[in-house]
Amino acid sequence: MEVFEEALQYLISSGIPVEENGAVDSEFPPDVFGDETDWLPSITEEVAAFPDTPICKSPEEMLDRRLQLLKEILISEETYLNELKILIMPLKALRASASTSQPVLSIEQVQTVFYQLPELLDIHTEFHSSLRAKLELYLDLEPGLPLIQQHENLDLSVGDLFIKFVSQLGVYRGFIDNYENAVEIVKKCTQSDPRFRTIAQSMKSTKGSDNSRAMYTFEALLYKPLDRVTKTTLVLHDLLKHTPADHHDSVVLQEALRVSSSFLSGVNEGSQCKTSVTLSRGERRQLVRDGFVVEVFDGGRSLRHLFLYTDLLLCVKLKCGAMGKQPYYRFCWYMPIAGLRMNWAAEQEASAELQLKISNMRLKVFHLRREFWKCMKEKKGSVSRAADRCRRKLEACEIWLLTHKPSFILELHSPSSKSHTIHLHSLYELDEWREAINNRKAEEVETVPPDLLSLTNSCVKLRMTQQLPLCCLKPDNEENNMCGSVCVIVHSACGLQQPVSVYVCVEVDGFEIFERRAQTCLSSYSLMPQWDQELLLKVDGAQHLYLLCLSQSEENILARTMIQLNPADMLKKWKKMNVNLGSIEVTLSIKYSPHPLEPPSSAPLQHQPVFCVLIGDVARQERVLVPHIVRACVDEVERRGLEEEGIYRISGASNEIQALKQAFNTNYWEAMSKVRNVDVNVVSGTLKLYLRELPEPLIPAAYFQRLSKAMDLTDPNLRESTMLSELHSFPDVNRNTLLFLLHHLKRVAVKEELNKMSLSNLATVFGPTLMRPPAATLDQCAPPVDISQEVEVQVHVIYLYLQIPKLPEALTTQPLDTEEDP
Template structure:
């Protein structure tokens, strides 16, 4: 339940009061949504860190003491590492002081005092605390931390009798030493940066400071600025460490009251530092600018232990990820990580579909959310004061459900890679949202020419006042005053023009509203060209939708990462597209996209709880495949044809030479299970495997592309002596084929004619191609027995169609009846 509870914590921080146990009504609506969460969500250390609750957790005294032992061991180890870092930071101080009195000083005496201000005092404070705590935990073995280089191994003493509260209280009472360091921190960093730019000796020193860690004395490399930040990081963690120790101390333990007082003092100190730091949140950069907040919003932070909702802030020179928490009634931000913008690299990709088990959990949550919304609407129709409490409860549970879906539904990922070697992965709720973030980050990083270590204490604490986005993007808490649509939304994506380079492109279409159903769909990839044609219909089941988001993505022949070409957003007007297609030309930057939209209002069916499984395409009637895809020419035919035309027109023996059987079977499986994966495979396999897959598709159709009942009529048409009458009769029969069969056949015939145009290179004439495809496209009725005559008819029919001078063009989608509107 950790992930669920974090969502509840976010709702609290956003001013939304989650439902409590004693308030739950209709609990069966949610009882099976999160019951198995422990099986599939790993626990994160970030989730279990404390946030100053009013009382310790209720556990048995033995469990508390055991955890208290772990906390104390961790404090001792952490103190030892911190002391080592402080000693490393102080190592060059004497040499810099001595050089300050020479004719070639690295730093002046005043600069040395500023850079190392209060650091010796901090070292002495922590050395005394470490020595005292170590002596208390191991009274028979007192070790000087200055001489100790390895990590400490502490045997657990009898914790029931051990008291350390006085040591922590004494330590907290001396935290004032940190105040001077914090106030001086910006000046120290400024001196360090300027001297690194002006003095090669100091730069060499500042970029390679070595410190020993662990029992094996492994050397760790630091920069001077990184070590200078360590005290800031340390003082921010003091309150958290104290809270963790107090939380795991039994109420009747001698330390309980002392630790509580130390915790109060530490919290008060940190709060005072935060208040004094508010005036510094707009840090002045060395080039004369000041750190400004550019953009913020909610994202999902992906780490080894799971994925968690976070608030991301983009500043002039860095990105800051923070977690919203509540201490009492006051909302606060807790620092998670930051990355400088200098040299930041961005990579994005669509997230793979999760396992079927995970999909079931998402589907169940969607179904429960749908039920909650239906119950909420019923209560609100009553309009009675007596049901207002039930309405509030249902609304809060709906909010919790939606925030869970935001955190867990597959989306698009953005990888951030820093020159320091650190990287973070974020998941965003839509491709449109990702593109906005990507553009903002790239624009800002392009303007950023330096890395200024931030005062994270100040920046994080200022997020509450600076934030522009106040809450997660929950549709259920948005105002319903404006018009929205509920029912089926049809989007026919026609074509685009304005691409600067040859590429294969697809259109991603997204809608807002409740996430009961899929809100993002994509067209298939177009052929490599500058004017992509899709003619593909996308159907959305929507509730509460008000906007349509369009993102055009290109894939180039060199195989590099997909590139987002442009984006646009359209407001959905129910009256302007009600039950009738409306054609729209929309500008996505330099590219214009043509699409048609239609809205059919109707009550929605409850979403299915079954996992999303792609319907197979092989061995399925072609009309059924086309209906599933809302096209007249199935995607598999278009994709294979376009790939052959991209790199197979010059291939000798194309369609005659067999491809590798294992590759063809792999493509067949991919088309049956994951169309996106299949298209990706098409780009990499041998082109003869692509042509072989297309031939296999037609060969395995349960009913031939040209229905068997046409066999006799076509055979009779071949016997017509007059070539003009023969061609006219053949075309007349072709026009009577079912729409999908006719247009797929025309699409294929035009493709084969383009192949034959290169017969000098590929050695495939119209006659050769008719011989290859005739038996697959036309099959005789079962009653016929003259095989040689059958084959001759099959080949001759396709050969004559290929020779027709007035062969009609294929339609990729049905003709739409619409009023054209230019926007």
């Protein structure tokens, strides 16, 4: 494809109508550059790029914006002139050396390398001087104030300068045709002659008011004119867009645009602008990775394709081609890897309104997909009109879902203060991007400004990601695709370098109809954290499971790995495995249950409260045998409260306990953050409050009389066996939670000398909390109960349980029928 065709394709992708003879229509639609402000490349990223150019509403505003644009063009010309001067600087010395006995370059090589460069310098020097003279009156105006308020005459005429300039573009033709030979000489001499290498890799220029010195390479500078000429058409178009139709420059600028387009049409398609660029270390620019992301700009979100090259990030938008033509990419922005800074975070919880829209959209996608399958089956694989309409609806809904559902934010900041915000669909993918970019940064390769037209066009052939994870692109239910439920129990982890509070995040791939991510609670501060927590994920089209281990600080992803899902290995029985995430090893069990998927709920998921809720309901919701609130509070007390005098006897501040209760009821992650920072007596007080406010006591009321009778048995062995027998008959959650607490209270009593809490003291504190008589004994018709007898029973029963030497261990999850890895 010719350079002219590449330029036209870029213009067409921007929505600019182009005539068949190569001239551009006189009426141009808005948003040529839009948010794509980086089209003018700069090695040091200090060149003033052309900013956004929104549609002007009045002729006065258009003239105001036009004048600002002219000033920016002037700044750009100054930078380009500086680059040409640096490029030509060695000419005299190399020419003189050519006539000596040890030339750096021969005279023929000098002529080839610097061919037409002095002429280009003269053309741009004249253009710059003329434009500066035109703008002399406007250069010192107060910044930030609209020019129309500072100067009455904005009716500036510059059309004659541009028409003269484009009439001399023929000089560039010679430079372009010679470019390949010039670059070849520069490359060979850079490799073979140390003297020329010194020149080629260390050319400097004075930049900015502080006279700082910017480093260039010869090849990068030689690329500048080539890159510059391909932008002439775009500059003229942007200037024309802000010139009122009745302005005397309008017709002249249209003619200049026509001449510029005609010039590009004659450039030979073999020009070197298509050749990959050599970076400062001799490395060729290569594609490292690519993928689909969501970009956030001006309050909106759009699907983008992100390409990571050896030295830069390129963001493009896939555009559908006209009838009968292939899709193509439209350039959005690029950022050099050198000096790039990254920050990431999980997206904040969506508003209730957006959550409802997302839930409704998931339900709509679910039904559209089944309707699409039905249409395809009726036509036996051929695409009917009904199927095509359904497919297009499905695609639109899925793309909306991809761009609006909660995701992970990656903020990119360049040294020149340019920033872009992108959203990624998974935490695993985000960490992959961060690692790939950091690896490129470590190479410290200089960024060579790209030819954006050819680089963007090459993306179609270079892309690694073939398509988005959309149902409409995979209509057939492939045999290897999983459909049903995947249960993952995260047991424990080892290999941490220091005690830390961590959690494990599990993700699956596949379609976006159901939630594809779940995570454990935060562990206690430990070298070997324990969770024994079950996570349930509905899967549709899943093929991989992604496992990540994160510290309490969300900025720190400690390790990650990917597991290939094999449905045959996970059917019927749990498969237990030790998964290596690098330095960390996670033990988990996984099971796959295939079944037809029910439509997703149209109601957004809500955080369910835990206080004043039956403990069995809380445990069932969390898919555990011991609720997270109990485990979290116990872990924290054991971490920093075992030596606290009066722990569980001295209560914490009431208002702080209520705040922690509210956090557990509304936001578990906020609660865990508070648990780590509040006074430990607040944590112990919150645990007692939770147990006290259970609608049914932890020891079911039906067992009150039975345990009271067992307590009166005089034979200690018979009494112990009877009480254990009663304990084993408790509901699973009540039994294991009570055992979990009893073992914890025993560990508290071990530190009795420091905390002054003996088994007797602990039984006195927890007896009335854990055990209550049945409601019938409080009825007026029932025999009256002495309150002192009631308390005595409560305390004595807990004390006897605490004294049992071989108390069974608590289970935090259901026992599994597992098949362990050999």
